[in-house]
Amino acid sequence: GAVVSQHPSWVICKSGTSVKIECRSLDFQATTMFWYRQFPKKSLMLMATSNEGSKATYEQGVEKDKFLINHASLTLSTLTVTSAHPEDSSFYICSAEDPGTSGSDEQFFGPGTRLTVL
Amino acid sequence: QKEVEQNSGPLSVPEGAIASLNCTYSDRGSQSFFWYRQYSGKSPELIMSIYSNGDKEDGRFTAQLNKASQYVSLLIRDSQPSDSATYLCAVISGGSYIPTFGRGTSLIVHP
Numbered sequence: 001g002a003v004v005s006q007h008p009s010w011v012i013c014k015s016g017t018s019v020k021i022e023c024r025s026l027d028f029q030a031t032t033m034f035w036y037r038q039f040p041k042k043s044l045m046l047m048a049t050s051n052e053g054s055k056a057t058y059e060q061g062v063e064k065d066k067f068l069i070n071h072a073s074l075t076l077s078t079l080t081v082t083s084a085h086p087e088d089s090s091f092y093i094c095s096a097e098d099p100g101t102s103g104s105d106e107q108f109f110g111p112g113t114r115l116t117v118l
Numbered sequence: 119q120k121e122v123e124q125n126s127g128p129l130s131v132p133e134g135a136i137a138s139l140n141c142t143y144s145d146r147g148s149q150s151f152f153w154y155r156q157y158s159g160k161s162p163e164l165i166m167s168i169y170s171n172g173d174k175e176d177g178r179f180t181a182q183l184n185k186a187s188q189y190v191s192l193l194i195r196d197s198q199p200s201d202s203a204t205y206l207c208a209v210i211s212g213g214s215y216i217p218t219f220g221r222g223t224s225l226i227v228h229p
Contacts, residue, residue: 032215043221044162044206093161097215105150105210107217112161 002028002098006110013084014118021079021113023094029074030096034107035067038091050077084117091115120145122209124220131227137194139223141207144188150210151183151190152217157203165205166192197227 003026013019023033033050048069049057056069068080077096081088093112097105121144131137139153150169154162168174168181168190180193190209194201204224208217 034216044219046216046219049216091159091161105215105217106152106164106167107208108164109154109161 002026002096002108004030004094004096004108004110006094006113008113009111010114010116012116012118015085016083018080018082019084019115021081021092021094021115023077023079023096023110025075025096025098028096028098030077030098031074033071033077033094033096035069035077035079036093036095038093038112040091044093047079052077081115084115086117089115089117120148120209120211120218122207122218122220124205124207124223126221126223128224128226131197131225133197133199133227133229135197135227137197137201137225137227139192139194139205139207139225140189141191141209141220142189143207143209143218145209145211146185146188147212148185148188148209149212150217151181152208152210153179153181153190153192154206154208155201155203156206156222162206194225197225199227199229201225202227 007022035047036044050071052071058064071077095107095109153165156162166181168183174181178195182191204222206222207220
């Protein structure tokens with residue numbers, strides 16, 4: 001399957017700082033990437049859909065000014081958590097579709113970024 | 119609202135048994151169906167996709183789709199302790215490209 005990477009894999013920051021998470025498709029071009037958040041023992045929650053060259057589409061209840069998404073190229077999408085607070089501590093996961101695979105709507109997930117805000 | 123329902127479990131099966139995981143969905147227009155496996159602390163990993171009614175087999179895994187009854191299931195034959203994980207069902211409706219995920223079923227395979 002297609003490979004999606006994320007960086008960093010984990011990050012600890014102080015309250016009030018901003019954190020940038022990168023999501024890269026390594027062996028394919030992804031027009032669309034998705035950002036999810038998962039709290040411990042909870043289900044995946046879609047935060048936003050990231051579209052290359054255009055504004056992201058945010059799910060209801062997700063603050064677009066707090067979670068800035070930039071999809072500047074076909075292989076890179078970034079999520080910036082601005083002015084992070086302890087309640088933003090979570091597991092952030094991106095995914096992307098590889099249009100070149102036989103199942104063109106199969107999503108492949110990155111390994112995730114664990115964010116801890118002190 | 120599109121819904122994907124899974125029993126949260128845990129489903130406990132002995133090693134070597136068949137584990138049966140079920141998922142129902144509300145949108146009759148759904149076209150694409152997926153099963154993901156998620157180990158604790160890790161991100162989901164795609165196991166299988168299925169698009170038409172019937173069975174699809176891949177190794178020890180078999181996905182079954184019944185659109186008339188709006189359910190999709192995953193069978194794991196010869197279950198191993200390493201299969202212990204949460205299994206997520208995901209569904210994409212016709213006209214959409216965004217999957218809706220179920221809450222996942224926790225599977226425990228005990229020796």
